[in-house]
Amino acid sequence: MKTNDLIFSSRPDSSFVRRLLYNHKDVAFPPYGEYWRQVRKICVLQLLNAKRVQSFQPVREEETKAMIESIERSCSSSPSFSALVNLSEVLMSLTNDITCRVALGKKYGGKEGSGKRFRKMITEFGYLIGVFNIGDFIPWLAWVNYVVGLEQRVGKNFQEIDSFLDKVIEDHIHGKRRKDTSDNDVDGGDQDFVEFLLQIQQDKSADITIGKENIKGIVLDMFVAGTDTSLTLLEWAMARLLKHPEVMEEVQKEVRGVACATGKTNITEDHIEQMYYLKAVIKETLRLHPPLPLLVPRESTEDAKIYGYDIPTKTTVIINAWAIGRDPASWDDPDQFKPKRFLNEASSIDFMGHDFQFIPFGAGRRGCPGIHFAISSVGLALASLLHKFDWALPNGANGEDLDLTEAPGLTSHLKSPLLAVATPS
Numbered sequence: 001m002k003t004n005d006l007i008f009s010s011r012p013d014s015s016f017v018r019r020l021l022y023n024h025k026d027v028a029f030p031p032y033g034e035y036w037r038q039v040r041k042i043c044v045l046q047l048l049n050a051k052r053v054q055s056f057q058p059v060r061e062e063e064t065k066a067m068i069e070s071i072e073r074s075c076s077s078s079p080s081f082s083a084l085v086n087l088s089e090v091l092m093s094l095t096n097d098i099t100c101r102v103a104l105g106k107k108y109g110g111k112e113g114s115g116k117r118f119r120k121m122i123t124e125f126g127y128l129i130g131v132f133n134i135g136d137f138i139p140w141l142a143w144v145n146y147v148v149g150l151e152q153r154v155g156k157n158f159q160e161i162d163s164f165l166d167k168v169i170e171d172h173i174h175g176k177r178r179k180d181t182s183d184n185d186v187d188g189g190d191q192d193f194v195e196f197l198l199q200i201q202q203d204k205s206a207d208i209t210i211g212k213e214n215i216k217g218i219v220l221d222m223f224v225a226g227t228d229t230s231l232t233l234l235e236w237a238m239a240r241l242l243k244h245p246e247v248m249e250e251v252q253k254e255v256r257g258v259a260c261a262t263g264k265t266n267i268t269e270d271h272i273e274q275m276y277y278l279k280a281v282i283k284e285t286l287r288l289h290p291p292l293p294l295l296v297p298r299e300s301t302e303d304a305k306i307y308g309y310d311i312p313t314k315t316t317v318i319i320n321a322w323a324i325g326r327d328p329a330s331w332d333d334p335d336q337f338k339p340k341r342f343l344n345e346a347s348s349i350d351f352m353g354h355d356f357q358f359i360p361f362g363a364g365r366r367g368c369p370g371i372h373f374a375i376s377s378v379g380l381a382l383a384s385l386l387h388k389f390d391w392a393l394p395n396g397a398n399g400e401d402l403d404l405t406e407a408p409g410l411t412s413h414l415k416s417p418l419l420a421v422a423t424p425s
């Protein structure tokens with residue numbers, strides 16, 4: 001990712017990825033080359049650079065406030081003034097709604113029934129994109145995918161997502177997204193990402209020619225990359241804090257102290273800057289539970305020699321960020337959750353892709369371009385949950401009882417949804 005980054009900056013081909021992402025017309029999975037460079041530049045300029053991310057601050061603050069108010073309503077309607085919250089579900093709605101508003105211009109799938117269907121469709125996509133496809137390695141065994149039903153699932157998921165994206169594009173072309181947006185729009189009529197892509201499609205002088213399928217592939221990448229990973233990080237952070245109540249108490253003290261000093265009733269993003277322990281909790285969660293534990297596979301484009309091994313062209317390389325983050329050669333007590341390490345001995349270590357013992361966002365040319373986007377939403381959501389509520393496990397269970405088993409897939413979710421009892425603080 002440093003010395004040999006250029007050689008290992010491509011992605012391997014996979015028939016499921018190809019079918020789900022319009023034949024590599026997206027940004028995360030195309031092979032290294034001019035097309036990938038141009039679309040990545042568009043995403044960074046229009047959606048992911050620090051200035052653009054900053055401009056979405058009102059969207060993040062409104063959606064986070066809405067999440068907090070909905071938990072408060074559940075608490076106040078209960079005789080005990082506490083509510084059992086399905087954190088996995090609540091946080092998925094939050095990350096979905098933020099990404100929809102900034103990328104698609106409005107919330108999609110907001111209503112109860114359709115919301116669940118929509119989220120199911122995105123979760124299924126996340127599973128299929130990372131599932132082991134035997135046909136990619138042993139082509140004559142590809143028929144197995146029909147027998148186990150994977151081929152059919154890929155076909156069905158593609159159809160569902162494709163019609164959804166067609167509708168998003170139609171809404172934009174016919175101006176419907178502006179008429180619909182009384183309470184849901186991006187930020188009072190600013191151009192959203194889909195509108196920008198449609199504009200490039202019309203612009204004959206643009207450096208790149210894109211068609212409808214490119215727009216759909218790029219938007220889908222942003223959507224899935226932006227939602228599922230941030231959700232996973234938030235889920236693990238809350239799970240870890242529930243497992244370690246002494247850390248929860250300390251971080252709550254910091255969050256509430258900072259909020260109190262400014263006299264504000266809600267956390268704003270300006271507060272987060274001063275929350276050093278909260279940021280250490282986020283880093284420690286990323287170290288122990290990187291949302292993409294094996295990153296996204298790479299492929300070499302030339303022969304290379306690494307540590308004496310000959311790596312031929314077109315070798316798939318899988319980088320185990322999970323194991324790297326727990327390597328005893330780099331970390332004291334590697335399996336322990338100790339956020340304070342990031343305030344003390346590891347304070348200079350960051351996840352920006354320069355410190356190779358800690359690479360939850362990857363590194364180099366293919367490293368994650370969504371770090372600012374992700375960290376801004378995650379910091380605000382976590383601080384707000386800790387500011388407004390005390391949290392406990394259901395039925396008086398203690399931290400040791402919490403099951404941290406991971407579900408299989410490209411993204412490492414908790415196997416069971418995270419349930420916790422919220423009591424207004």
Ligand code: HEM
Nearest residue numbers: 028225226229230295296361362363366367368370373374
């Ligand atoms: C906690 C949240 C996130 C984590 C842990 C994460 C992690 C990653 C990782 C590990 C990669 C592969 C890096 C590599 O190959 O070296 C990646 C790629 C990518 N991520 Fe993220 N990501 C997160 C959030 C986001 C967000 C919010 C967006 C956009 C809205 C995003 C967009 C992308 C894109 C487009 C790529 C593909 C880059 C390329 O192939 O050039 N990510 N991410």
